[in-house]
Amino acid sequence: MNQVIDRRLNGRHKNAVNRQRFIRRFKRQIKQAVAKAINERSITNIDSGEQVNIPADDTSEPIFRHGTGGERETILPGNSEYLPGDKIKRPSGANGKGSQASNRGEGEDDFVFRLSREEFLEFFFEDLALPDLIKTQLATNVEQQKVRAGYSRDGVPANINVIRSLKGALARRLALRAPYIRELKSVTEELESLHEDSADETLRERIRCLEESSLQLKNRIRTIPFIDTFDLRYNNRTSIPKPTSQAVMFCLMDVSGSMDEQRKDIAKCFFILLYLFLTRNYERIEVVYIRHHTTAKEVDEEEFFHSRETGGTVVSSALELMHDIICQRYPTNDWNIYAAQASDGDNWNDDSPKCRDLLSENIMPLLQYYAYVEITPDEHQRLWHEYQTVHASCKNFAMQRIDTLTDIYPVFRKLFKKKIS
Amino acid sequence: MRKSFISEDSDWSFSLIRRYDEEISRIAAAYSLDTYPNQIEVISSEQMMDAYSSVGMPVGYRHWSYGKQLLGIEQRYRRGQMGLAYEIVINSNPCIAYLMEENTMMMQALVLAHAAYGHNSFFKNNYLFRAWTNADAIIDYLIFAKNYIADCEQRYGEVEVEHILDSCHALMNYGVDRYKRPPRLSARDERLRQKEREEYLQSQINHLWRTLPGGGQAHREVVHDRFPAEPQENLLYFIEKNAPLLKPWQREIVRIVRKIAQYFYPQRQTQVMNEGWATFWHYTILNKLYDEGLVNDGFMMEFLQTHTNVVRQPSFDNEYYSGINPYTLGFSMMSDIRRICENPSAEDRCWFPDIAGSEWLSTLDFAMRNFKDESFIAQYLSPRLMREMKLFAVLDDDRKRQLEITAIHNEQGYRQIRSQLAEQYNLGSNEPNIQVYAVNIRGDRSLTLRYTQNRRRPLHQDTSEVLKHLARLWGFTVRLETIDHKDKILKTDECLVENQ
Numbered sequence: 001m002n003q004v005i006d007r008r009l010n011g012r013h014k015n016a017v018n019r020q021r022f023i024r025r026f027k028r029q030i031k032q033a034v035a036k037a038i039n040e041r042s043i044t045n046i047d048s049g050e051q052v053n054i055p056a057d058d059t060s061e062p063i064f065r066h067g068t069g070g071e072r073e074t075i076l077p078g079n080s081e082y083l084p085g086d087k088i089k090r091p092s093g094a095n096g097k098g099s100q101a102s103n104r105g106e107g108e109d110d111f112v113f114r115l116s117r118e119e120f121l122e123f124f125f126e127d128l129a130l131p132d133l134i135k136t137q138l139a140t141n142v143e144q145q146k147v148r149a150g151y152s153r154d155g156v157p158a159n160i161n162v163i164r165s166l167k168g169a170l171a172r173r174l175a176l177r178a179p180y181i182r183e184l185k186s187v188t189e190e191l192e193s194l195h196e197d198s199a200d201e202t203l204r205e206r207i208r209c210l211e212e213s214s215l216q217l218k219n220r221i222r223t224i225p226f227i228d229t230f231d232l233r234y235n236n237r238t239s240i241p242k243p244t245s246q247a248v249m250f251c252l253m254d255v256s257g258s259m260d261e262q263r264k265d266i267a268k269c270f271f272i273l274l275y276l277f278l279t280r281n282y283e284r285i286e287v288v289y290i291r292h293h294t295t296a297k298e299v300d301e302e303e304f305f306h307s308r309e310t311g312g313t314v315v316s317s318a319l320e321l322m323h324d325i326i327c328q329r330y331p332t333n334d335w336n337i338y339a340a341q342a343s344d345g346d347n348w349n350d351d352s353p354k355c356r357d358l359l360s361e362n363i364m365p366l367l368q369y370y371a372y373v374e375i376t377p378d379e380h381q382r383l384w385h386e387y388q389t390v391h392a393s394c395k396n397f398a399m400q401r402i403d404t405l406t407d408i409y410p411v412f413r414k415l416f417k418k419k420i421s
Numbered sequence: 422m423r424k425s426f427i428s429e430d431s432d433w434s435f436s437l438i439r440r441y442d443e444e445i446s447r448i449a450a451a452y453s454l455d456t457y458p459n460q461i462e463v464i465s466s467e468q469m470m471d472a473y474s475s476v477g478m479p480v481g482y483r484h485w486s487y488g489k490q491l492l493g494i495e496q497r498y499r500r501g502q503m504g505l506a507y508e509i510v511i512n513s514n515p516c517i518a519y520l521m522e523e524n525t526m527m528m529q530a531l532v533l534a535h536a537a538y539g540h541n542s543f544f545k546n547n548y549l550f551r552a553w554t555n556a557d558a559i560i561d562y563l564i565f566a567k568n569y570i571a572d573c574e575q576r577y578g579e580v581e582v583e584h585i586l587d588s589c590h591a592l593m594n595y596g597v598d599r600y601k602r603p604p605r606l607s608a609r610d611e612r613l614r615q616k617e618r619e620e621y622l623q624s625q626i627n628h629l630w631r632t633l634p635g636g637g638q639a640h641r642e643v644v645h646d647r648f649p650a651e652p653q654e655n656l657l658y659f660i661e662k663n664a665p666l667l668k669p670w671q672r673e674i675v676r677i678v679r680k681i682a683q684y685f686y687p688q689r690q691t692q693v694m695n696e697g698w699a700t701f702w703h704y705t706i707l708n709k710l711y712d713e714g715l716v717n718d719g720f721m722m723e724f725l726q727t728h729t730n731v732v733r734q735p736s737f738d739n740e741y742y743s744g745i746n747p748y749t750l751g752f753s754m755m756s757d758i759r760r761i762c763e764n765p766s767a768e769d770r771c772w773f774p775d776i777a778g779s780e781w782l783s784t785l786d787f788a789m790r791n792f793k794d795e796s797f798i799a800q801y802l803s804p805r806l807m808r809e810m811k812l813f814a815v816l817d818d819d820r821k822r823q824l825e826i827t828a829i830h831n832e833q834g835y836r837q838i839r840s841q842l843a844e845q846y847n848l849g850s851n852e853p854n855i856q857v858y859a860v861n862i863r864g865d866r867s868l869t870l871r872y873t874q875n876r877r878r879p880l881h882q883d884t885s886e887v888l889k890h891l892a893r894l895w896g897f898t899v900r901l902e903t904i905d906h907k908d909k910i911l912k913t914d915e916c917l918v919e920n921q
Contacts, residue, residue: 002446002459002537003515004438007468008522014471015491022488025583059489062591062886064853070878071818075842077745078736079813079829087823088815113492114499 023119029054030115034123053110146237155234169231176224184217245283247368248330249275252318252341256293257310259344263375267342268305269408270373274340282336288325292318294348298325315347315383316354323362332366339363340371347383356386364394372399373411426717427710431525435463438520441530442537448709449538452782454702456541457556458515461533465522470494472509472519479511480563482570482677484586510536512544512688514556527723530716534706539699546790547694549687559684565611566677573670585671588890589657589678594852596657596679597686619669652871653857656891657682665866666896675894690793690848697751698789701759704728704752734810745845750810754797757806758785768804794846802839804830812838819877853880858902867898874905880914888916 023030033052082088115123151164191210194203251271253264278285289304290296293311296318322339330337347355364370372387374380384399391397400411427444428437438461449456464472474490475481511517518536520529544550574582589596653659657679661672688695707724710716734749735742761769762781770777776784788801807830814828814837828834828841844850858871868891872880884901892899896918903912 002442002461004435004442004461004463006435007462007464010464010468013467015474015487017483018474018485018488019491020488021483021485021579021583022492025485060883061486061587062883062890063594064592064855064884064887065881066853067879067881069819070874071816071876072878073814073816073827073841075745075812075814075838075845076737077734077810077812078738078742079811080736082813082826082829084826084829084831084834086826088826090817090822090824111489111493113496 023115026054026059029058031123034115034120051112051114053112056111059111146239149236149238151233152236153233155236159234159237161233161235164233165227165231168233169227172228172231173224173226177221180217180221184214184221187214187217246285246334247278247282247336247338248286248288249278250288250290250322250325250337250339251304252290252292252322252339252343253304254293254313254315254343254346255291255307255309256313256346258313258346259375263342263344264305266375266402266404266408267373270342270402270411271340273408274338274371278338288322290318290321290325292321296321312348313343313346314351315343316351316358319355319358319363323358323366326363326366337367338369338371339367340373342373342375343383344376345374345378345381345383347381349382352382352386355383356390359387359390359397360393364390364397368396370394370397372397374399374401375403376401377403425714426720427715428526428720429717431527431723433524433526433529437526438463438529438533441526442533444710444715445530445534445538445706448706449534449542449702452702452705453786454538454542455546456516456538457513457545459537459541460515460517461520461537462517463520463522469509469519469521470498478563478681479513479517479560480567482567482586483574484590485583486590508532508536510540510544511559512540512550512554512556512684513559516541516544516556525723527716527720528727530710530720531703531707531724531727535699535703538706539702540695542702543691543695543698543789546786547687547691547793548791549690549793553687554684562611562680566681569673569677573674577670582674584893585674586678588893589675591887591890592656592660592894593678593682595855596655596682598655598658598683599849615673619673623669647859648862649857649860655679656855656857656870659857660891660894663860664895667894671894687793690795690846693747693751693754693794693846694789694792694797695751696748697753697755700728700731700748700752701755701785704756736811745842750798753806753809754801754803755785755788757803758788758801761803766805772803773801795843798846799840799843802842804835807835807838812842814838814841850875853878855901865898866896867900868895869900869902872901872903874903874911877905879903884914885916888914892916892918 030052033054151161187210191207191214194207194210249271253259253267255264259267275285275287287301289299289301291299291304291307291309292313292315293309294314294317298321299307318341326332326337359370374384380401387397387399391399402408402411427440442459442461470491472479474494475487481487508521509519516537518532518541520532524532544554544556550556570582570586649659649663657675660667661675661679664672664675667675707716707721711721732746732749732752734746758776759781761773761777762779762784765773765777788797792800810830812830813826814834816825816827818825828837830838854873854875855870856873857868859869861867861869870891880901880903888899888901898918899916901914902910903914904910
C-alpha cells in the first residue's frame with residue numbers, strides 16, 4: 001500500500017559530516033584562500049561568510065576517461081544548414097564540439113563554495129589566541145553573583161519577606177485558634193441554654209464554671225501571637241560564579257594634520273580586526289574611541305574616522321583621558337580592557353617620556369593588552385623609543401610598525417601570536 | 422458528466438496528496454503499470470540538497486566527496502544557477518520518492534506520476550534492473566556498508582579508510598560486471614558470510630603468492646601461464662580477490678564500493694529510457710486527469726509549462742546547449758512509439774513493420790522491459806523523429822584541419838545517425854576499454870592493464886592519477902599499456918611502487 005510520510009522534521013544536515021570532512025581535507029588550500037582574501041579585499045566587510053576558490057585540480061576525483069584527440073563522431077540536434085560532406089572550421093575549443101566544449105570548459109574552473117561566517121573566522125583566527133585570556137578567565141571566575149533562590153527559614157532581618165511571613169502567620173493563627181473557638185462555641189451555647197432557670201444551686205455552680213472556662217478560652221485565643229519567629233521567611237539568595245564576559249576596547253588615534261586618509265584607513269582596519277578578534281572571545285564588547293591632537297576627546301565612530309584636525313600632537317592627553325574613563329566607567333574586576341593605539345609616531349618631544357610614565361605606572365596594570373601600531377614608512381621618533389622601554393617592562397604591551405594595508409594582517413598575527421608555553 | 426476538481430489552488434496538503442495518489446494510482450492501474458508499493462516522503466529543500474549530494478542514496482557512508490557535492494550544489498543553488506531537482510526516486514522496495522515541501526500541488530502531482538509510477542514501474546520491470554539490482558535488499562545493504570565503514574574508521578583511523586575509498590572511487594566505473602550477472606544482495610547474508618569470506622580470501626591470496634615451491638610438475642606449468650588466464654574487465658573485483666597486500670577490511674571496502682557501483686550501473690545504462698518512460702507517463706496520466714475533469718485549466722497550464730521546460734532541447738549552436746537532453750529524446754521516442762502504433766505512416770510501416778498498427782500499450786511495455794538506451798535507440802529511433810530533432814553527425818578527426826558533416830536527417834543518413842546515436846549511449850565505448858592483462862607472479866608482482874584504443878582516442882591526462890590509486894590498492898608497480906586493434910603496444914604508462 002502507498003504511504004505518505006512527513007520527513008521534514010528529520011535531520012536537515014545529514015551531510016554536515018561530509019562537509020566537515022571536505023573542509024578538513026582541503027584545509028591547507030582553504031587557509032591559503034582565506035589569507036589571500038584577507039590581504040586583497042577591504043577588511044571592513046570581513047565579518048561575513050566568504051567565497052572560497054580552490055583550484056579544481058586539487059579537488060578533482062580522477063577516473064579513466066578519454067582525452068581529446070583521435071576520431072570522434074557525434075550526433076547533434078538542431079541542424080539547419082549543413083549537408084553531408086560539408087566541411088566546417090573546428091571551433092576554438094580544444095575538441096570540436098562547439099558550445100558543449102566551452103560549457104565543459106567553464107565547469108573545470110576553480111571549485112567555488114562558501115564558508116559560513118563562523119568557519120571563515122575560525123580559519124582566520126586559527127593560529128591566534130587572546131593573550132593570557134585563559135588566565136584572566138580563571139581569575140575573573142572568582143567573581144560571584146547573587147541570584148534569588150526561593151525562601152529560607154533563617155536570614156538577616158533585612159531580607160525578611162513580609163508577605164510570605166504574614167501569610168504564614170495568618171495560617172498559623174487560624175490553625176491554633178480553631179480548637180479553642182470550637183470549645184468556646186459549645187460553652188457559650190450551653191451557657192445560653194442554662195441561663196433561664198438559675199434557681200438551682202448546682203446549675204448556678206455549673207454556670208459559674210462555664211463562664212470561667214469561657215473566660216479562660218477567650219484569654220487563650222487572645223494570647224496566640226500575631227506573628228511568631230516561626231512564621232518568618234527570608235528571601236533566599238545563592239551565589240553563582242559570574243564570568244566576566246565583557247570587554248572594553250579603547251581605540252586611540254592621532255588625528256593631527258600628519259595623519260592622512262590613507263593612514264587612517266590602515267588604522268581603521270587594524271581596529272576592526274582587533275574588534276573582530278574580541279567578538280570571538282567576549283559576549284559583550286564596548287568600544288571607546290578617543291582621538292587626539294594636542295587635546296584628547298571621546299567621540300563616536302563616525303567622527304573618529306572622518307573628522308580631521310590640524311596642529312600638533314600631544315599623545316599623553318589621550319592616555320590621560322583613557323585612564324580617567326577607565327577609572328570612572330570600567331572597573332577592572334568587571335571589564336577586560338584592551339587598548340589599541342594608532343599613530344604616525346609624531347609627538348611633541350617632551351611629551352613622550354610623560355607617556356612612558358603614564359603607561360607603565362598607571363595604565364598598564366589595568367589592561368589586558370595594549371597594542372601600538374605606528375603607521376609610517378619613516379624613521380622612528382622619540383615616542384617609539386620611549387614605548388620600547390614600556391615594551392621591555394610589560395609583557396602585555398606590543399608594538400609594531402605598519403607600512404601598507406597588506407602589512408596589517410602579518411603584523412596583527414605577530415602581535416597576537418599564540419604564546420608557545 | 423463532470424466530476425469536481427480535486428483541488429482548485431496551488432497549496433498542497435497531505436490529504437490532497439493522498440487524494441491525487443489515489444486517482445493517479447487508479448489511472449496507472451488502468452494502463453497496467455506494474456509498480457512496487459510507494460513510500461512518498463515529503464522533505465524540505467535543504468534535505469533535498471542533502472539527498473542530492475549523496476547521489477540519491479538514502480543512507481550513505483561518509484566521504485569528503487559527498488561534502489564536495491553538497492558545497493557545489495549549495496553554491497550553485499544560492500547563486501540561482503540551478504533549480505533543485507523536483508524529485509529523487511530510489512530503486513528500492515518499497516520505492517522511495519521524495520516530494521519537496523516548496524512544490525506546488527501541481528508539481529506534487531507531477532512528481533507522483535513521474536517518480537512513483539513512471540520510474541517505479543521501470544525499476545520493477547526493466548530487464549537490467551531485474552537482473553542486476555535487488556530492490557528488496559539495497560537499503561539494508563547500504564546500512565550495512567555505512568556501519569561497516571564507520572566501524573573501520575573507528576578501528577583503523579579515518580585517514581586510512583579515506584585513502585582506500587578515494588582509490589576505490591577512482592576505479593568505481595570499472596567495478597562492474599558488464600556481462601555476468603551478480604549474485605543477489607542481502608545485508609544479513611553479507612554479515613554472516615563476511616567473516617568466512619575474509620578468511621577464505623586471505624587463504625586464497627596466500628596460495629597465489631606462495632613463494633615456496635609447491636612441488637610437482639603441475640605447479641610449474643601453472644606459473645608459466647599468464648595470470649589471469651583471461652583478461653578481466655572488473656578491476657575492483659580483480660583487486661578484491663587478488664591484491665597481495667590488502668588487509669581483509671580493505672578488501673571488504675573494495676567490495677562495498679564495487680557493489681554500489683553495480684547497483685547504479687543499470688541506471689547509467691538506461692538514462693534516456695528511464696526518464697523518457699517517466700516523462701511519458703506523467704504526461705499521459707496528468708492529461709487523463711484533465712480529461713476526466715479532475716483538475717482545472719490553471720493546473721493544466723502550469724503543468725504544460727513545466728513539462729515543456731523539462732523536454733526542451735536547445736540546438737547545438739545555442740548557448741544553453743549541453744548535450745542531448747535525455748528527457749527530450751526519451752519522451753519523444755516513447756510518444757513516437759505510441760504514434761507509430763496508433764497512427765502509422767507509410768514510412769513507419771516500412772521501418773517498423775512489426776509494431777506499426779499494433780496495440781500501443783503492450784508494445785511500449787515490451788520496449789520498456791527489454792532494452793537499454795543503446796539498443797532502445799538502435800531499435801526504435803524513427804526517421805520522423807530524426808527529422809523533428811534535425812539530428813546530424815559530425816566527425817572530428819584530429820588529423821584533419823576541418824570537421825566533417827557525415828550524415829544529416831535524410832534518406833541516406835537515417836541509418837548512420839541512428840546507429841551512431843545508439844553508440845553514443847553505449848557505455849562500453851564511451852568509457853575507455855581497460856582490462857587487467859597480466860600479473861607478474863614470479864617476479865616483481867607488477868600488474869599490467871591494457872587499454873584497447875578505439876578510433877585512436879587517447880586517454881585523458883588524469884590517467885596517471887588513477888594509476889596511482891590503482892597502485893595504492895595493488896601495492897606493487899602498475900602499468901598501463903595502450904594497444905591498437907592489432908595488439909601493438911603504442912604507449913606504456915607506469916606507476917612505480919618501491920617495495921623491498
